[in-house]
Amino acid sequence: MTALAVRGGRKKSSGGLQIGRPSFLWSLPALLYFVVCALVPLGVVIWLSFTSWNALGSPAWVGTDNWTSLFHDATLIHSFKVTAILTGLGILTQTPVSLLLGVWAAGHERNRAILSALYFIPLLMSATAISIVWLSLLNPYYGLPRELHWLFDNSLLGHGYLFSYTGTAIGVLTFVGMWQWTPFHTLIYQGGARAIPEVLYQAAAIDGAGRVRQFFSITLPQLRNTIITSVVLILVGSFTTFDSILILTAGRPGVSTTSTSYYMYVNGFEKFQFGNASVIGVLLVVVTTLISLIVVRVSGWDKMRSTQEGV
């Protein structure tokens, strides 16, 4: 889970007082730890992408062999398509629901607080636990498809065999992703909606604007940064979805739900072709960083102010 809502920029210097200001050394322990455990591996992955290594012995330098062979790998190219589809569906399903729920939950009535607490439950569960529960629930022989055959017994839902067809398998991953992540994005929108000044709504009400009009003319524009944040988190999150694919579909049927990050895992930890896996790792870093940089630039994210007001 990542977040980038940061108070950027430096405040105007509050006096020239230098006494009691911490030196650079205060940041050194955390910096060293982070560089060694997280950034050094980033360098290592680039080097490994030019080697051949099968987990035994030492990596052997093979130049750009992995790169050229992977660019002709149909499964890799297909995995980008799968990732893009899962990401697009994630944004299309999670954003409207969590936006509406979050704006609704921003009200201060008691019943909203109770419902919000219930909505929150999936956030406490690990992706592993959520995937395992849904795998059991959607089992065609003992799960919901048999019990609710009036709902599942049609060709749209594969007559209950959801994991056997490409369309329904993608649908399962999208739905489980929605179940897992909507509470988180609802909270983000709830925080955003609470920060909208009440006076805007009062002014609109005086001007005779109805509920729908207020939502489109005040709430949506005011939530612009929140929407950007939420969408980027879904983007980066979908790119790296791994647990649910491994547990729910294992990339099947065929390779039709094999996303890029899952394909990397398969290459490395199932086929023991760590050179190939490293190439995909480098691609993942480049793509996710690019997305974040573009969004930060477009949205002026780094200039955003307080994140905790209105809580």
Place this chain on the structure above:
Amino acid sequence: MTSSAQPGRRPNYAAGVLTAGWLVIVLAPIYVLVKASLQTQTDYNSSGPLSIPDHVTPSNFGTVIHSGFLRYFVNTAIITAAVVAIVVVLVPPVAFAIVRNRGRTVTLVFRIFLLGLTVPVQAVIVPLYFVITKVGLYDTLIAVILPTAAFSLPLSTIIMTGSMRDITGDLYEAMALEGATSWHIFRHLVLPLARGGMATIIIFSALNAWNGFLLPLILSQSAHVRVFTLGLYDFQTVSSINAPAICAAVVLSIVPILVVYLFARRALIRGLMGVGGK
């Protein structure tokens, strides 16, 4: 407060349908999870997931505990405690430096942590596996602890920085005028006033470590270092037809988080909500 919260207006039926519908979608699996964990496999298979059970039994929990989950529970607890300890020791000083030291070097440090937010763990599992194997830590708890803590640092630092920025400059100046050292200010001003941020980063990193799956998956293999999520995954693969036992295992994995949630709900929600910004 949003417009729809104002009294004396016609009820918002659309909101009612949406919120009730979503509530069913959220609660139905939770109901099945808890109910199935108390049913025998035969009952569950013959009556279906949603049905009301005729009788309940705690025997699934016995099955789960006998298949090694106590060990996994302890391993996960050790990893979680260690990750929280590392985060709590490393993050407050760096956040203090970022907020109060305006130098270029510290600004660069902040940028590095910002960049770190966008690095997905997935991307570095291969080099992590390589490095951990080469230094001989593979299949130990330390192998899981070190990177898990590292990937908790960026978000924790951002949250802590936000929390420390809420301390007004006047308070710093007042202490500085009395000649307080930075250590003194950190100890007696920053730490007490940043307690909220501290609670949030503790819960965040704990949740992250407790629910972690990918790093244990690639950095450990033996049963004696297995964590809860991996135990669930393995259990699911070997006894995939025994849904009630799987549900019991999942319930056990959630209980500790639920307890924390009940006691520290505010800190958790404040942190998550803060992510969205204005």
